Amino acid sequence: MxxxxxxxxxxxxxxxxxxxxxxxxxxxxxxxxxxxxxxxxxxxxxxxxxxxxxxxxxxxxxxxxxxxxxxxxxxxxxxxxxxxxxxxxxxxxxxxxxxxxxxxxxxxxxxxxxxxxxxxxxxxxxxxxxxxxxxxxxxxxxxxxxxxxxxxxxxxxxxxxxxxxxxxxxxxxxxxxxxxxxxxxxxxxxxxxxxxxxxFAPSVLASLPEGERDLAVTFVGTLSSHHADRIRLLEFLAERTSLNIWGMGIEQVSKDSPIHGCYRGQAWGREMFEIFRRSQIVINQHIGIAGAYANNMRLYEATGCGAALLTDRKTNLRELFDVGSEVVDYGDPEECLAGIDALIGDPTRSAEIGNKGQMRTCRDHTxxxxxxxxxxxxxxxxx
The missing domain is CATH 3.40.50 (Rossmann fold)
Structure with a gap:
């Protein structure tokens, strides 16, 4: 073939x-x-x-x-x-x-x-x-x-x-x-x-430097009119936690948005994976067209790199990961913030979720x- x-x-x-x-x-x-x-x-x-x-x-x-x-x-x-x-x-x-x-x-x-x-x-x-x-x-x-x-x-x-x-x-x-x-x-x-x-391609890990998880909370992704809920979430978090944001479309974000204070530039490919490898917590929020379903690449890229993934609640998420031990989910910005605080306050649990999420991705989602x-x-x- x-x-x-x-x-x-x-x-x-x-x-x-x-x-x-x-x-x-x-x-x-x-x-x-x-x-x-x-x-x-x-x-x-x-x-x-x-x-x-x-x-x-x-x-x-x-x-x-x-x-x-x-x-x-x-x-x-x-x-x-x-x-x-x-x-x-x-x-x-x-x-x-x-x-x-x-x-x-x-x-x-x-x-x-x-x-x-x-x-x-x-x-x-x-x-x-x-x-x-x-x-x-x-x-x-x-x-x-x-x-x-x-x-x-x-x-x-x-x-x-x-x-x-x-x-x-x-x-x-x-x-x-x-x-x-x-x-x-x-x-x-x-x-x-x-x-x-x-x-996820587990071979990616061999080409990434190992080091400390010195980034507490990160988001890497697109900011656009298709991601209105995402922008609202990131604005809420930007004012309340030590968030780091990389991605494309910053010019579409209002100039007075708090996102600008957290924005670190674009991150393509290897740089994105290196950020996930350095992250303690990665925030995920799906595009609107996903509806009620978990789907995007970040689910697997972040978990594959061993970060604790905090992702929006979806009806099929439990088919992909064990929620609570391999990933953590949230329903609204306040619950997302509470999840961040809980994981930062318990680094041992955060690391365990990252490790278990990585094992699941490298076993079942390649x-x-x-x-x-x-x-x-x-x-x-x-x-």
Whole structure:
């Protein structure tokens, strides 16, 4: 089985990655991929590495990483116009046939910068996957991919983020999601759906420095209009405890918010894991679309790094962790604050919760396990 994974990265992360690694943009494709994966940002290569550990040939494509994608093109003898025009002059006859000009059959693909589209098409043709796992359903549509590959491979979307394009859902053979409410939503519309939780890569721990847990209370995550409850919680805590906040979107937070006094900047990948490794307590608060369900990556990243996780109460949390001994939950900001005070006041219990949470995550919530589930589902559908 051959699985090609389509993904993108935050532009701010890419800017920092290449600024911190002078000359990387001129390096080979394999070198750029290695450095990007070593950053541990997002899902890194956790899915492809997990699939390979399960006997699947898998590869990642980071569609918006211009330096890396253009290097792949050069190494494979492709002549690509690096401009950001939607349709470059070198638009080939084959691509015109597939995505005919003016027909509006594939609006998302045609709206991409020409280099993004052209390199992605070449990579799909080169890898010839049995399965395309599209982890960026907002970036490239099922309609576009289906126009390219027809029925010759399984088309799988993966999503646990705000989603506003339901007309494209029916183009997928399968949608994988870690949100139980999304499973229900897709199934009500007759779409084949697979519940696949998020996870942790224990290999991360070997690359992190060990040291004291010198950060009492931390939060690392996004601050945006989709996270209004999170911002209210952090503002409440910021005025009452020694909170440290890292993340993206601080410009969307009111200038008079107490969050600014706790804000320490952005933290991508490895730096985030190092913060969790140094944290006594990590605060978690889900995005609104999660509804009543525990789901996000922070559940596993924080526990995987051995911090005591204090997370918002969800109906399925007890299916994932033993609440009270492996994680602690809260129902409102006042209860969250009480939980912080109790854990800070009892460092032995805090450390025990962190240790037990880590053992549970590294035993039951790994990407190798999650990708084994995906492999079994893909094989079932391919057969």
């Amino acid at each position: 051959r699985v090609l994974i389509l993904n993108t990265d935050y532009e701010a992360f890419l800017d920092d990655l290449y600024a911190e690694n002078p000359g990387l943009a001129e390096s080979s494709y394999d070198r750029q991929m290695a450095v990007r994966n070593a950053s541990l940002f997002g899902a890194a290569d956790f899915y492809s590495r997990g699939l390979r550990a399960n006997g699947v040939e898998a590869a990642d494509v980071h569609l918006n990483n211009k330096a890396m994608q253009l290097r792949w093109a050069a190494e494979h003898g492709l002549r690509i116009d690096p401009s950001d025009k939607p349709e470059p002059q070198g638009f080939s006859a084959k691509m015109r046939r597939l995505f005919g000009r003016g027909q509006n059959r594939t609006p998302q693909l045609m709206a991409m910068p020409g280099w993004t589209r052209d390199v992605m098409i070449a990579q799909i043709e080169d890898f010839r996957p049995d399965v395309i796992l599209n982890q960026v359903m907002h970036f490239v549509s099922a309609e576009s991919l289906r126009s390219l590959v027809g029925e010759r491979c399984l088309l799988v979307g993966q999503i646990a983020a705000p989603w506003h394009e339901p007309e494209d859902d029916l183009g997928y053979d399968l949608i994988a999601t870690s949100l139980p409410n999304y499973v229900q939503k897709f199934e009500r519309r007759g779409i084949r759906t697979f519940y696949n939780q998020l996870g 990407y190798e396990q999650r990708t084994a589930e995906l492999k079994a589902k893909f094989a079932e559908m391919l057969n």
